[in-house]
Amino acid sequence: MNPCAPPRRAPLRPQPTGLLATALTLxxxxxxxxxxxxxxxxxxxxxxCAKNACGGRPNMKQAGPCTCPHPCHAWAAATTNPDTLTSTAWATAWQRAAAVAYHPGGARLTVVDLDDADAIAWAHAHLPRTRTVPTTRGQHWIYLGTMPSANGVRPGIDIKSRMAYARWLGPGTGRPTALPDTVRALGVKPAPARSVPASTVPAPGGGGACPHRTPAYLDRGLTMAEQRITEATSGVHATVYRTFLAVLSTHGRCGCLTDAHITRLFTAAQTKGETLRHCTDAWTNARSKLGL
Structure with a gap:
């Protein structure tokens, strides 16, 4: 060995490019x-790990003891460790990869996946604006905070947060805002249908001027009232009372409001968890307020 020869340097590792570079940046x-x-x-x-033989993360719904070095177990494989991402065990996957995904829940985020124009229109009408990322068919609305993931919460709408993955499609535009209760409510499974007792209050008597030009006017008003009660995410008691008050103020003096109409309103309220007694009290209080 020539003592005057310059020391050998280890070959420089090539800088990651493409999808791997994007993954490392994230x-x-x-x-x-x-x-x-x-x-x-x-x-x-x-x-x-095939068929969860390793005992880890069965059906990807719970964490397990598996420490497999490969990108196994879908969302549960998501990592921020650069050594794992650049490891030999992941190299083949990156060579075959078509996209980068991320675990929103692991980043303390929730993605509302809007698949079509109708879903986007609904979001504009009902959800607060937040960071928006265009997708192939629709948009991702990204909120700060986590919740259980759920598919098909509305037509064309999925929620991706904990125990799920979402494609990385770029940073998007706008500032992310806090996860609203409206989105959290979408992920709540409705209670199973149950028998609802019929209302026991009589319909108001007539005597006033009838404002209903067609039967559709009354039906449309009742449908809107049912929807207001159904979509209440908090303060259900107050919402039911205010809704009963609004219906009675418009339809309570002319005699068009029948027992069948009242039963529709009581059914909507009881489906949200109100008792028959609460409904009756709210109806009676609304009538007293209006002097009916």
């Missing part, structure tokens, strides 16, 4: 990431 910002194959699907579990 991971450096605290966003757990994973590769997706063609079809927006995660890579299958390795042979050692």
């Amino acid at each position: 991971a450096s910002k605290g966003v757990p990431v994973l590769p997706l194959r063609v079809g927006k699907a995660p890579f299958n579990n390795c042979p050692a």
Whole structure:
């Protein structure tokens, strides 16, 4: 060995490019990431973890002891560790990857996935504006905060947060805002249908001028009242009373409001958890307020 020869230098590792570079950038910002194959699907579990033989994360719905070095277990594989992302075990996956995904819940985020124009229109009408990312068919609305993920919460709308992954489609535009109760309510499964006791209060008597030009006027008003009660996410008692008051102030003096109409309102309120007694009290109080 020639003592005067310059020391040998280790070859420089090539800088990551493409999807891996994007993944490393996101991971450096605290966003757990994973590769997706063609079809927006995660890579299958390795042979050692096939059918959760390793005992970890059965059906991807709970954490388990598995420490597999491969990108296994879908969303649960998402990581911010650059050594894992650049490891030999992940290299083949990145070579075959078609997209980068991330775990919204792991980044303390919730993605409202709007699949079509109708879903986007509904969001504009009912949800606070937040960071928006265009997708192939619609938009992702991204909120700060986490919740259980759920698919099909409304036509064309999925929620991706904990135990789910979403494609990374760019940073989007706008500032992310706090996760609203309206979105949290979408993920709540409705209570099973149950028998609702019929109302026991009589319909108001007539005597006043009738403002109903057609039967559709009254039906439309009742439908709107039912919807107002159904969509209440807090203060259900107050919402029911105010709704009864509004219906009676418009339809309570002319004799068009029948027992069947009242039963519709009581049914909507009881489906939200109100008791028959609460409904009766709210109806009586609303009538007294209006002098009926």
